[in-house]
Amino acid sequence: MSNASYYVYGIARTKDGFAAAGQGIMRGDLDTITVGDLTIIVSDAPEGEIMSTRRNMLAHTKVLEDAMSMGPVLPFRFGMVVPNDRVSASLVKGREAELLGRLEALAGRTEVGIRINLDEAEVMKMIVDSHNDLKSAYESLAGRDEKQTHYQRLELGRAVAGHLEETRDDIGRRALTALSEVTAEFKELDRTGDREALHLACLVSADEEARILEVLEGIDAEHPGLYQIKYVSPVPPYNFISFDLSTDEEMAA
Secondary structure: OOOOEEEEEEEEEHHHOOOOOOEOHHHOEEEEEEEOOEEEEEEEOOOOOOOOOHHHHHHHHHHHHHHHOOOOEEEOOOOOEEEHHHHHHHHOOOOHHHHHHHHHHHOOOEEEEEEEEEOHHHHHHHHHHOOHHHHHHHHHHOOOOOOOOHHHHHHHHHHHHHOHHHHHHHHHHHHHHHHHOOOOEEEEOOOOOOOEEEEEEEEEOHHHHHHHHHHHHHHHHHOOOOEEEEEEEEEOOHHHOOOOOOOHHHHHO
């Protein structure tokens, strides 16, 4: 490697034997830097700004996924660049035992992501069916001219929407309770959209992951068509590590 800086993907255990092969972000050749029991996964940093394009993001993730297939990895978020002559000092110097301990704690576990969204038509139907006043109003409009009942329909729609947040949050709480019984380590993440009932990250073993999938199947079977469940695995464990680098002043010292 000849560039002045490295693009850094993550830190692995040396004993897991990750072999740098192929290319990383912006076709930079992959390489590793061994510091005792730790291996830093890098490639030449490209010149200029590293854009967060889909291709670049996927290249970053692909390197991490390949490394994770060999063993636990402490991942860096997209865009980490460190001067070549400071990479070991800034990332691992004086922290070898701490970082190795974090890696050992991740061994045999992986992060999985769960999103539970509600189908709009199905959740609206659920709300109407569970409230007698709304159900009566809905039935009174059945078969009547839409233009003549336009305002009544708008009023009914607003009334149903008023119950959406309560219904969504209740479904999310029940799903979280069921999932928390089969995994010890999880984090609720910010939800996006009015119909997202739950956004969760879990750090799990293989046995726990199997139980999570069983719980999700059970949730989906309770109300067919109501849930849109997205399950992503494996995911680099960004949500379960806090990895602080040296400050710029320390790197320049």
